[in-house]
Every structure is written in C-alpha cells, then in structure tokens.
Amino acid sequence: MKYRIILFLIIPFLWSCGDEPPAPDPVIPPGSSEVQIQAIQLSNYSESTDHQFEPEWNLIFKNMETKETQSLVFLPNRFPHQEKITLPFGKYSYAFESAETPEFSEFLPVRIQGEFELKTEKSDLNLSGIGLSxxxxxxxxxxxxxxxxxxxxxxxxxxxxxxxxxxxxxxxxxxxxxxxxxxxxxxxxxxxxxxxxxxxxxxxxxxxxxxxxxxxxxxxxxxxMPSTPLAELDESQNETSGLAQFGGRLFAINDGDNPNRIYELDPETGEVLRSVLVENANNRDWESLAQSETHLFIGDFGNNQGTRQDLAIYRIPWQEVLNQETVQAEKISFRYPNQIDFSPRENHRFDCEAFLFWKGKLHLFTKNRKSEDSDHYTLPSEPGNYTTELIETIPVNKLVTGACIDPTSGKVILLGYKLPLQGFISLWEGMEGELLGENFRRIQIGEFPMGLTEGVILNPEGNVWISSERVGITNVVELKPQLSILGLEGIF
Structure with missing residues (x-):
C-alpha cells in the first residue's frame, strides 16, 4: 500500500515537470511600441456607465505620416481588455464605426476615433468615441x-x-x-x-x-411619479393656465393681462398651430378651461386679492373654436354666497383656478393659500347671473390650479402644488351625486425646480397632458413654459 501512495505522488510530479514553460512575451522590435488598450471613453456618456457593445470591433490604426494601416480585432465587452498591437514609433489615428444603428438594440452602436503618438517601448491607450444611441x-x-x-x-x-x-x-x-x-x-x-x-x-x-x-x-x-416633458412652449404661452382637448386636438389659454385668445397646440411638440380670438371677452384673469360635448368654457375667475366682483365664465360652441379664427362668447356671471368682504388680502377663500363640467353643471375648486384645502362650488352652465352653491370642502393639502374629468366614467383629477413648488395630482374614482369627498389618492409629480403647473386634461388614451408656466428667479433658475405628459393607464 505504501508503494502505491509513493507512486501516486511521483506521477503528478513527473507530469508537472513535463509541462512546457509559458511562452515569453514577444520581442518588441527596436523603434516600435506595444500598445495595450486600457479603456473605452464615450464623450456622451459617464465613464462609469456599464455598456453592452457588439461582440467585436475591427479597429483600424493608421500611421499619419506613412498612411500605412493595421487592424486589430478588439473584444469590447471583455474586461480587463487583453488586446495588444505593436506599431512603429510615430503619430497614429484609430477608427471604428458600427455598421448600423438600429432603432432598438441590445448593444450600443458606436463611432470610435482618436489620435495618439508612440515614443516608448510600451504604451497604454484609452479609446475615445461617442455612442450612436x-x-x-x-x-x-x-x-x-x-x-x-x-x-x-x-x-x-x-x-x-x-x-x-x-x-x-x-x-x-x-x-x-x-x-x-x-x-x-x-x-x-x-x-x-x-x-x-x-x-x-x-x-x-x-x-x-x-x-x-x-x-x-x-x-x-x-x-x-415624475411627469415627462414633451416640449418647451412658445413665449406666447409663458403664462399658460388651462388646457382642453377635443378629438385629440389640444387647446390652451394664458392668464390675466394676456391676449383674449385660445391657442391650439400640437400635443406632441407643443407648437402653436393656430389661435382663436374671443372677440367680446376681456382676459381679466383667465385661469382654467372646462368642456362639455358641445361647448368650451373659459374661467375668468382668478382673484388673488379677493377684490373681484366681476367673476365670469365664457361659453363658446366647440364647432366655432375648431373652425373659426374669431368667435363670440356667451357670459356666465357669478358670485360666492359667503363672500361679504372684498378688501384686498392674500389669505382668503375666494380665489379659483380650476373647474370642470359634469352633468349639466360647472364645478369650481378654490385655491386656499392658508388652509391648503379647496372649497367645491357648483353653478349652472347656461348663460346668466348666478350665486354659486357651496357643496363641500376637500382636504387636498395643496393649492389647486387645474381640474379635469373623464366624461364617461366621471373620474376626477385635481392638479396643484405646495410651496416651494412641489407638484401633485389628486385622483377620485368619481362623484357621489355632486360630492367628491375625502376618498382620493395623491401622486407627487415634481419637485423644485419645476414649472408652475396650471393646466391638466385627460387625453383620449387616459393619460394626462400638463402645462406649466414660465418660472424665473433671478440668478437662481429660469424655466420656460412646458408641456408634459403623465401616464395613468393601468392605475386610474
């Protein structure tokens, strides 16, 4: 038994003695340099980004004086990189470009190019380039x-x-x-x-x-859930304050002291496609748009200081908005039943920037700066002079700036913000009679710095377009007016 053990020990020893020694590194010819590729640096990506490239690149090295070229098959996904190439001293360029740039792919197509100079026997090289996707x-x-x-x-x-x-x-x-x-x-x-x-x-x-x-x-x-910016809006939309849609066509207004015009916007690019003059209406403080199947409503009820006694809503047939450059509006005048003090002040309950149409009535939601709740009023949607009816006070915990409703299901969305500019939307599954109630869900959609979100409307797919005003704070931030989209399909 002892002999067998000794024999087993001797055999591996003899086998190892028979191994050939590793091949020596190739001799570098005089006047040449062994180039070792160390890294890939893409100018349009962070160095720490871990990419997946094509399986191999055929790098072309060109001597900038003699114009001679050599190629190297490089495996970009293997790390550490092991490929080397020996080149005579001199100045070189290198290049590789992916054969195609697919619309969607598992790998990153690239354009690799750069220059370097060889002066020493061994050199490290970092490849430079850009990602094409x-x-x-x-x-x-x-x-x-x-x-x-x-x-x-x-x-x-x-x-x-x-x-x-x-x-x-x-x-x-x-x-x-x-x-x-x-x-x-x-x-x-x-x-x-x-x-x-x-x-x-x-x-x-x-x-x-x-x-x-x-x-x-x-x-x-x-x-x-952050909203996704679609486009910066034109300067004419610097104070965008309301959105509406009809058949996938998007419409917007600006708030006080701007032209008394309705703008049609491209829903993908935000481009102003046309404008419609509301000939017999002043823009004292237009703050929101609402809509029925037959009419577009403009809420001229912005009331920052609580002094207004000329609150109004303008009603215009959709067919005129869609097809004419100048329209006439019917007027709905109203007052709040519980407002008796019209002295100027900031902390009051009679400023409104949001309303919607539902089952023949207009529903208004106030912006209460001190309490951050919202008073819900209703009034008729026909021309006339009315006193609103206070329905409820909703604990939204934000300043309400926009509202919309799904005309089929009755689902309601209120848009708003908390200072310093935290954007939120609140979602109700529907109204119980005329009440929204306290059973709602809330999503934070933005954080400072962000635009002042004012307009919101459901698009035909069940997602929402959101518009935000220009925001400028000297030497701090400059945000242009913006059109964004937020996905609600699948959750609302």
Missing part, C-alpha cells in the same frame, strides 16, 4: 418580467442582472408598460427617446420621498 434603463428593486415599449412600435427590454436596458436611436416619444407588483394592472411610463434615462422603481414604500424615482405603496399605486 441613447440608453434607457429601468431599475426596479423588485422582481418583474421585462418591461415593454408599446408605442410607437413594440419592443421588449433586455434583462441585465437586476435591471432592464434598451438602446434606441428613435426620436419619438416612447410609451412603456411595466408590470405592477401590487393589485393594479400595470404602470404606464413615457420617455423622450432622444434622451438617455434611468428609471428607478421602489416597492413597497409608505412615504413621499421625491428623488425623481417612482415609489409605489403596498398595493402598487405610485406615491411619486
């Missing part, structure tokens, strides 16, 4: 199936360890559907494909911690 990453802290782009075309994200990634060269707005981990069907996210983005989702959460991510409570409803 944008990157969209979705980073959930929970397990879900791969998210999908559902519009303008269909594409599934690629899984990468604990997140999902997709490269795109599209310049269109992407609508993304993400599996909801709670009781709701799904989440609808929007992304400007021309910009890279990392979308973070956290579940379950219980607090409104706004950091640009999406925080879902236990049943999967978003506590925070």
């Amino acid at each position: 944008e990157i969209i990453q979705i980073n959930p802290n929970f397990s879900i199936s791969a998210p999908q782009i559902v519009s303008p075309s269909e594409k599934t994200f690629y899984p990468v360890q604990e997140f999902f990634r997709l490269y795109t060269s599209s310049d269109q707005l992407l609508k993304i559907r993400v599996e909801n981990p709670g009781s709701f069907d799904f989440l609808t996210l929007f992304q400007n494909a021309s910009n890279s983005s990392s979308i973070r989702l956290y579940w379950p959460e219980s607090e409104y911690i706004y950091d640009g991510g999406i925080r879902l409570n236990g049943d999967g409803f978003p506590l925070t």
